[in-house]
Amino acid sequence: MKLAVIxxxxxxxxxxxxxxxxxxxxxxxxxxxxxxxxxxxxxxxIIDRIETLEYAVSEADMVIIAIPVDKVLNSLTKVLDLVxxxxxxxxxxxxxKLISNAVENHSKRRNYIPAHPMSGxxxxxxxxxxxxxxxxxxNIICDQEKCGPQHLAFAEKMFQVLGMDIAYMTADDxxxxxxxxxxxxxxxxxxxxxxxxxxxxxEIIFDLASGGFNSTVRLxxxxxxxxxxxxxxxxxxxxxxxxxxxxxxxxxRKSIESDPEEMMSLMKNANRIRGILAGQNDxxxxxxxxxxxxxxx
Amino acid sequence: MKLAVIxxxxxxxxxxxxxxxxxxxxxxxxxxxxxxxxxxxxxxxIIDRIETLEYAVSEADMVIIAIPVDKVLNSLTKVLDLVxxxxxxxxxxxxxKLISNAVENHSKRRNYIPAHPMSGxxxxxxxxxxxxxxxxxxNIICDQEKCGPQHLAFAEKMFQVLGMDIAYMTADDxxxxxxxxxxxxxxxxxxxxxxxxxxxxxEIIFDLASGGFNSTVRLxxxxxxxxxxxxxxxxxxxxxxxxxxxxxxxxxRKSIESDPEEMMSLMKNANRIRGILAGQNDxxxxxxxxxxxxxxx
Numbered sequence: 287m288k289l290a291v292i293x294x295x296x297x298x299x300x301x302x303x304x305x306x307x308x309x310x311x312x313x314x315x316x317x318x319x320x321x322x323x324x325x326x327x328x329x330x331x332i333i334d335r336i337e338t339l340e341y342a343v344s345e346a347d348m349v350i351i352a353i354p355v356d357k358v359l360n361s362l363t364k365v366l367d368l369v370x371x372x373x374x375x376x377x378x379x380x381x382x383k384l385i386s387n388a389v390e391n392h393s394k395r396r397n398y399i400p401a402h403p404m405s406g407x408x409x410x411x412x413x414x415x416x417x418x419x420x421x422x423x424x425n426i427i428c429d430q431e432k433c434g435p436q437h438l439a440f441a442e443k444m445f446q447v448l449g450m451d452i453a454y455m456t457a458d459d460x461x462x463x464x465x466x467x468x469x470x471x472x473x474x475x476x477x478x479x480x481x482x483x484x485x486x487x488x489e490i491i492f493d494l495a496s497g498g499f500n501s502t503v504r505l506x507x508x509x510x511x512x513x514x515x516x517x518x519x520x521x522x523x524x525x526x527x528x529x530x531x532x533x534x535x536x537x538x539r540k541s542i543e544s545d546p547e548e549m550m551s552l553m554k555n556a557n558r559i560r561g562i563l564a565g566q567n568d569x570x571x572x573x574x575x576x577x578x579x580x581x582x583x
Numbered sequence: 584m585k586l587a588v589i590x591x592x593x594x595x596x597x598x599x600x601x602x603x604x605x606x607x608x609x610x611x612x613x614x615x616x617x618x619x620x621x622x623x624x625x626x627x628x629i630i631d632r633i634e635t636l637e638y639a640v641s642e643a644d645m646v647i648i649a650i651p652v653d654k655v656l657n658s659l660t661k662v663l664d665l666v667x668x669x670x671x672x673x674x675x676x677x678x679x680k681l682i683s684n685a686v687e688n689h690s691k692r693r694n695y696i697p698a699h700p701m702s703g704x705x706x707x708x709x710x711x712x713x714x715x716x717x718x719x720x721x722n723i724i725c726d727q728e729k730c731g732p733q734h735l736a737f738a739e740k741m742f743q744v745l746g747m748d749i750a751y752m753t754a755d756d757x758x759x760x761x762x763x764x765x766x767x768x769x770x771x772x773x774x775x776x777x778x779x780x781x782x783x784x785x786e787i788i789f790d791l792a793s794g795g796f797n798s799t800v801r802l803x804x805x806x807x808x809x810x811x812x813x814x815x816x817x818x819x820x821x822x823x824x825x826x827x828x829x830x831x832x833x834x835x836r837k838s839i840e841s842d843p844e845e846m847m848s849l850m851k852n853a854n855r856i857r858g859i860l861a862g863q864n865d866x867x868x869x870x871x872x873x874x875x876x877x878x879x880x
Contacts, residue, residue, distance in 0.1 A: 510850035553807035556776035
């Protein structure tokens with residue numbers, strides 16, 4: 287199987303590594319706007335050769351688009367224009383509504399699978415790519431009824447090869463849930479880093495930062511070039527999530543100021559997240575079938 | 584050396600483990616209000632025997648108080664009343680001003696070292712205790728000029744045995760910096776967990792939570808019994824830190840809504856945290872001498 291990967295960063299590079307290792311792809315063609323990134327990916331053995339987008343997609347069986355979401359918006363129509371009827375096209379960005387709406391009426395809409403593998407790190411570029419990044423994680427596929435069955439099956443197979451379970455939902459539901467579960471934590475981390483940088487000098491941060499601080503601001507190291515377009519494309523839900531969050535922060539601040547009993551009960555409520563996240567290890571629920579049941583509308 | 588540890592949870596238990604392993608303490612007496620915790624610590628080999636507080640502190644060379652900060656406030660005077668002139672008393676809670684003020688005029692004030700080892704996890708109890716928890720981390724000692732030199736030296740030696748560097752500052756500075764670097768991230772995590780629990784059902788959180796979400800809400804699993812008293816004792820600075828944070832969140836939300844250029848520049852500013860935290864690994868700066876220079880007033 288000939289795979290074209292557009293965007294050779296953390297996500298595209300990690301997918302390429304696993305798909306080659308599993309023997310799912312036996313030829314991997316790389317496309318990147320940055321010649322340095324492309325060379326690095328070639329040098330690291332992530333791809334077999336570098337091609338232009340036009341050439342790469344015209345001969346591929348599967349095209350994975352793993353670039354910032356504003357760039358997906360520009361490239362997806364072009365890719366669908368160029369591919370054969372047999373080629374499956376998957377974009378793996380964090381926002382789905384605007385992008386899938388943009389190709390709603392494209393003659394090759396059924397070749398396109400809007401997906402969102404829920405995995406990542408705060409690092410970027412080909413050198414950040416790693417094996418096993420997606421193992422045991424969830425991939426979201428949106429509006430599957432709009433996808434051609436053979437393309438859907440091929441994409442599902444690919445995500446299963448990566449070790450992922452699949453959740454099916456509408457693009458709108460995905461953008462809403464992802465706003466709260468992924469985009470909000472990133473926005474919160476950026477603002478937390480700015481708040482601490484505002485008040486404390488760098489030597490104190492440097493010396494005193496403990497495990498708790500490090501894990502909470504880890505996401506503040508993330509790439510603005512990747513996250514800016516996500517916040518813009520999902521503006522409505524991200525702003526909603528920030529409003530809900532600010533409401534809860536204010537309630538917590540108020541309870542510290544004047545209602546210790548309420549403060550304790552807010553913390554106890556937050557503690558429920560432990561049980562919910564611990565459930566993630568429950569293998570009984572972690573299979574595509576159950577998740578299909580939960581989300582298919 | 585005979586060590587009494589009051590409070591056999593994560594911090595007290597982990598200190599006991601390392602101090603025994605290093606041969607710094609050859610007899611460790613445990614005190615805990617919970618008979619179950621005390622039994623568990625004995626069973627785990629963390630302590631040699633269980634005693635009442637009165638008996639334990641009267642015969643110890645060093646007393647470490649590792650209990651919630653509201654309980655420290657109640658116990659410290661009692662401990663200082665009971666110890667000999669030669670006994671060094673250290674409390675390792677996260678807030679220092681209220682506690683050290685409470686014993687300001689005690690006849691054994693010079694036996695007492697107000698300390699704050701900056702390390703922890705979201706888990707609690709004797710079973711959460713682990714070796715090496717403090718290695719390479721910073722311990723804060725407050726108002727060292729109020730400590731007797733022999734007691735200060737004994738405490739410094741103990742923290743160095745744990746592998747910690749030492750930062751010296753006033754109790755007021757420690758409470759302010761710790762509000763931003765430790766208490767704020769915890770408050771932010773509690774509120775983030777509540778915001779997500781408010782908007783998303785548990786199946787969606789459970790399925791979609793990715794590494795970013797997990798690391799950001801990890802602290803929301805922390806014990807309310809430990810954190811409630813910290814937020815109360817450091818109310819003024821924690822509320823200030825929450826106000827600064829909410830201000831930055833609102834600025835970020837506004838930039839997403841209407842000023843993408845400002846949004847990019849806020850994220851780039853937040854990215855500076857990467858370089859600052861990376862500096863933590865710079866061994867040249869990680870020695871007590873340098874830190875003394877930075878903080879001694």
